[in-house]
Amino acid sequence: xxxxxxxxxxxxxxxxxxxxxxPEAADPVAFRSRGSAPPDMVxxxxxxxxxxxxxxxxxxxxxxxxxxxxxxAFAGGQVAGGGxxxxxxxxxxxxxxxTQANYTAELIRNQQxxxxxxxxxxxxxxxxxxPPYSAQRNIIIRGFPVNAKDFAFDGLYGLVSVxxxxxxxxxxxxxxxxxxxxxxxxxxxxxxxxVVNLVPKxxxxxxxxxxxxQFLSAGTVGxxxxxxxxxxxxxxxxxxxxxxxRDGATPIDHLNQGAGALTLGLDYRGEALRLSLDAGYxxxxxxxxxxxxxxxxxxxxxxxxxxxxxxxxxxxxxxxNQGFGxxxxxxxxxxxxxxxxxxxxxRADRDFFGSNGTITSGAGAVxxxxxxxxxxxxxxxxxxxxxxxxxxxxxxxxxxxxxxxxAGDEPFYRTGIGLLRTSLYAPVLYxxxxxxxxxxxxxxxxxxxxxxxxxxxSILDGRFQGITxxxxxxxxxxxxxxxKSAATPVAALIVKPWDKLSLYASYAEGFGFGPSAPAQAxxxxxxxxxxxxxxxxxxxxxxxxxxxxxxxxxxxxxPFGTLEPRTRVFGLNGEQTNQGLDFNVFGxxxxxxxxLAGLTLIDGRLGKTAGGSFDGHVAPGVPTAQANLGGExxxxxxxxxxxTLTGLVIYTAPQYYDQANRQKIPDYTRLDLGIRYSFVAxxxxxxxxFNVENAAGARYWASAGAGVLSYGTPRTFLASLTADx
Numbered sequence: 077x078x079x080x081x082x083x084x085x086x087x088x089x090x091x092x093x094x095x096x097x098x099p100e101a102a103d104p105v106a107f108r109s110r111g112s113a114p115p116d117m118v119x120x121x122x123x124x125x126x127x128x129x130x131x132x133x134x135x136x137x138x139x140x141x142x143x144x145x146x147x148x149a150f151a152g153g154q155v156a157g158g159g160x161x162x163x164x165x166x167x168x169x170x171x172x173x174x175t176q177a178n179y180t181a182e183l184i185r186n187q188q189x190x191x192x193x194x195x196x197x198x199x200x201x202x203x204x205x206x207p208p209y210s211a212q213r214n215i216i217i218r219g220f221p222v223n224a225k226d227f228a229f230d231g232l233y234g235l236v237s238v239x240x241x242x243x244x245x246x247x248x249x250x251x252x253x254x255x256x257x258x259x260x261x262x263x264x265x266x267x268x269x270x271v272v273n274l275v276p277k278x279x280x281x282x283x284x285x286x287x288x289x290q291f292l293s294a295g296t297v298g299x300x301x302x303x304x305x306x307x308x309x310x311x312x313x314x315x316x317x318x319x320x321x322r323d324g325a326t327p328i329d330h331l332n333q334g335a336g337a338l339t340l341g342l343d344y345r346g347e348a349l350r351l352s353l354d355a356g357y358x359x360x361x362x363x364x365x366x367x368x369x370x371x372x373x374x375x376x377x378x379x380x381x382x383x384x385x386x387x388x389x390x391x392x393x394x395x396x397n398q399g400f401g402x403x404x405x406x407x408x409x410x411x412x413x414x415x416x417x418x419x420x421x422x423r424a425d426r427d428f429f430g431s432n433g434t435i436t437s438g439a440g441a442v443x444x445x446x447x448x449x450x451x452x453x454x455x456x457x458x459x460x461x462x463x464x465x466x467x468x469x470x471x472x473x474x475x476x477x478x479x480x481x482x483a484g485d486e487p488f489y490r491t492g493i494g495l496l497r498t499s500l501y502a503p504v505l506y507x508x509x510x511x512x513x514x515x516x517x518x519x520x521x522x523x524x525x526x527x528x529x530x531x532x533x534s535i536l537d538g539r540f541q542g543i544t545x546x547x548x549x550x551x552x553x554x555x556x557x558x559x560k561s562a563a564t565p566v567a568a569l570i571v572k573p574w575d576k577l578s579l580y581a582s583y584a585e586g587f588g589f590g591p592s593a594p595a596q597a598x599x600x601x602x603x604x605x606x607x608x609x610x611x612x613x614x615x616x617x618x619x620x621x622x623x624x625x626x627x628x629x630x631x632x633x634x635p636f637g638t639l640e641p642r643t644r645v646f647g648l649n650g651e652q653t654n655q656g657l658d659f660n661v662f663g664x665x666x667x668x669x670x671x672l673a674g675l676t677l678i679d680g681r682l683g684k685t686a687g688g689s690f691d692g693h694v695a696p697g698v699p700t701a702q703a704n705l706g707g708e709x710x711x712x713x714x715x716x717x718x719x720t721l722t723g724l725v726i727y728t729a730p731q732y733y734d735q736a737n738r739q740k741i742p743d744y745t746r747l748d749l750g751i752r753y754s755f756v757a758x759x760x761x762x763x764x765x766f767n768v769e770n771a772a773g774a775r776y777w778a779s780a781g782a783g784v785l786s787y788g789t790p791r792t793f794l795a796s797l798t799a800d801x
Contacts, residue, residue: 143350143406144343146248146275147178151622151663152670152708154183154198159250160231160273162259163416163461163478164530170619173568173580175201175253175628175658181277183672184243186708186722186752188290188767188794190322191240192227192272195249197726200674200704201658202251202270205697205779207366207786209326209333211394211428212239214782217270218253219654219680219698220609220634221782226263228273230354233264233482234455235400235422236274242358244300245318245339248275253658254611254630255586258566261459261480262524268586268609269632276341276354279304279314285801290322293793296333298322316341327790328383329503330364330390348408354420355401362395364388367432368786375438377739380775381500383790387442389496391508392430398453399423417460424453429511431496435785440500447492448512455484474532482524489514530566578617585610597646597783607648609634615658623663623671631655636682636695646783649735650685652695654678668710676702682735690735697781699729699743722750722767733780744776744788761800768793 147158147166158168159178169176179195189195193213196202205214205221215222229235243249249272256271257263263271284304291297300320307313323334339356364386371377402420409415431444461478491512498504568582586609615628636652656678664670680698682690706724711717726746733739750767769792778788 143352143404144345145278149180149182150624153180154670154672155179155662156248159248160275162231162256163459163528164259164476165463170578170617171570173570173582174613175626177251179249181247186765188765188796189243192249196251198672198704198706199251200702201253201676203702203728203779205781205784205786207368208789209328209331209362210366211360211362211396216697216781218630218632218656219678219695220269220632222267222270222272223265225265226267228260228271230276230402230404231260231273232402232418232420232457232459233261234457234484235402235420237358237396237398238424238453239396239426240360241274242320242335242337244320244337245277245341245356246274247277250275254613254632255584255609257586258528258584261526262482264482264484264522268634277316277318278341278343279306279316281306281311286798287801288796288798291795293327294325296322296324296326312345314343327792328366329386330388331366331386332363334361335359350406352404357399360396361393364390364392365394365430368784369433369435370783371435371733371739371785373734377733377741377785378435378438378440378500380777380787383775383787385503387433387444387498387500387503388430389506394428394430396424396426412465414463416463419458421456422453426451442498442500444496444498446494446496446509447490450489450514452487453484457482476530478528480526482522484522486520487516488518488520490517491515576619581614583612599645607635623661623665626660628658650690651683652680653683654680654698670708672706674704693735693737694732696732696734697779699731701729703727718754720752724748731780733785741777741780744774746774746788747771763798765796
């Protein structure tokens with residue numbers, strides 16, 4: 077874009093004046109002159125610049141900032157050609173020494189995704205570890221768990237819902253595979269492998285007023301709206317408002333879900349100063365939510381039940397309410413030096429009245445531990461830093477210095493009630509017990525601080541990290557206290573033998589709290605002591621425009637956390653090493669055809685276990701292969717104008733549940749199908765979408781990771797009608 081403008085200025089007559097311009101649309105970009113031209117000026121033809129390969133290849137000149145529109149979509153519109161790389165700003169995926177995918181709002185709309193997990197179902201290296209319609213949607217990246225509490229919003233932790241963030245105000249879902257603490261700071265609950273970052277929507281140049289009606293089987297109905305406008309000189313001020321509400325029955329028996337969200341995004345883009353303000357509120361209520369199971373040792377895991385069956389009781393209920401706000405600013409001290417900073421916070425209240433199930437026999441007997449679990453969160457997060465670009469002789473440098481801080485206060489309440497007995501295949505219903513009062517058990521207080529310095533030329537990167545966490549008892553005193561610090565080096569090298577090909581190697585360490593105990597554990601929400609995670613990754617990225625191809629080979633080592641089946645206590649037990657390969661293809665190979673596919677191969681092994689009893693065993697919840705094949709086909713106009721067929725195949729290899737490798741779930745294949753029709757009625761653009769998840773009705777266990785056995789998605793029908801007013 078800058079090159080095109082420079083050429084236009086160069087070609088202008090020597091009158092001492094040049095034509096200045098501003099973008100009128102995000103992609104393609106058209107420029108028009110401000111004011112009227114003098115009579116002696118030669119008017120140039122309009123300059124139109126269309127980004128086909130996605131984000132500009134930042135590298136040098138320095139990467140773009142983080143305030144404003146995100147990088148443009150890659151060919152096909154399903155993923156972006158660039159995304160945020162922590163405090164380094166936005167960079168092209170072809171110029172970063174890590175594996176990153178950036179899913180667009182267009183993909184979210186077309187697949188009718190309701191959660192972050194629905195979006196990440198397109199990523200072969202990611203799988204969910206919680207059942208569908210659960211109030212918490214944790215995931216696994218490259219075989220390691222990532223808690224939903226550790227999802228970032230616009231680069232900061234502690235802002236989005238700690239359980240299931242709403243997508244209605246989200247423009248991009250970005251996922252970084254591998255350790256990311258050196259780029260984003262500390263994740264609050266210690267998820268050291270992988271970062272999920274949610275990018276808020278911003279008002280585009282063109283006014284937007286969009287409404288949508290939605291339906292989900294077996295009876296959830298709802299709607300949403302999306303309004304965006306820009307104002308002022310040069311459209312410097314933007315406002316984007318999103319709202320949604322859905323309520324009703326789901327395909328799972330007794331499981332009803334209600335969700336509402338309202339978000340506001342304001343931004344200002346001046347010559348040197350850029351500002352943004354985001355705020356929102358989210359409500360989520362789930363009756364008889366799916367929680368997954370622990371499994372007692374000593375028998376084969378029973379076959380997955382019909383996925384619409386539900387062992388949870390109709391009187392169980394989970395409620396989460398959360399509000400947040402964040403202010404971000406960037407100021408250009410010089411054309412090559414930018415100050416940046418952000419501060420935000422959130423308050424949340426969660427209240428779960430229900431049960432967690434344990435499978436006690438190979439015949440499918442289940443024991444439900446009932447009770448009430450509640451908590452309140454108050455979180456603050458911020459960052460401040462400097463990005464600059466300079467030269468030393470023939471060497472270009474991109475230097476970034478940043479300090480990050482996170483503080484959280486989390487009172488945790490739990491009251492047990494009793495045990496109920498039921499079955500996977502013939503659930504038993506019980507009358508509702510009295511709802512117990514909240515009883516404070518422990519308060520978690522966390523302070524996470526970091527300072528990072530990155531020089532993209534000298535390849536001397538690193539972050540100094542300090543973490544403090546107290547578990548305060550209600551009667552006073554402290555159950556445990558962690559106060560640690562460490563320096564975590566990062567080194568990376570990118571070589572471009574030719575413009576389209578990038579070869580890279582990187583080494584990264586992540587330092588943070590150990591894994592968090594799942595809800596099924598007696599020490600639920602407890603965080604294990606700080607530990608270091610390390611990753612070596614080498615790979616190649618090929619930008620063939622309009623197709624992108626990436627290949628990565630990695631090795632990750634992390635202390636291993638497991639849920640002991642008999643005691644139901646979550647703790648560390650050795651080290652897990654995952655060696656694997658990621659292969660991804662995306663883009664539009666030909667007109668009217670879009671592809672989004674990936675393959676992840678992992679060999680996950682345990683080591684340093686107690687007495688060496690499980691050394692060399694396959695790590696629980698780590699499939700040897702995960703594959704995705706997604707595509708879209710626009711039917712030719714002579715056959716059906718405006719009609720697009722969509723499909724997604726998801727394959728996951730068998731997984732072990734236990735460290736002894738005696739309990740195993742089989743592989744599964746899920747097929748999603750869809751069709752959409754775009755047309756104009758009475759001058760109004762409309763799009764009708766119809767999707768079917770698990771169209772073949774497969775019965776399967778979806779995951780055995782993080783000590784939780786979760787079943788898969790039942791056949792689900794989704795329909796929507798969108799109007800652009």
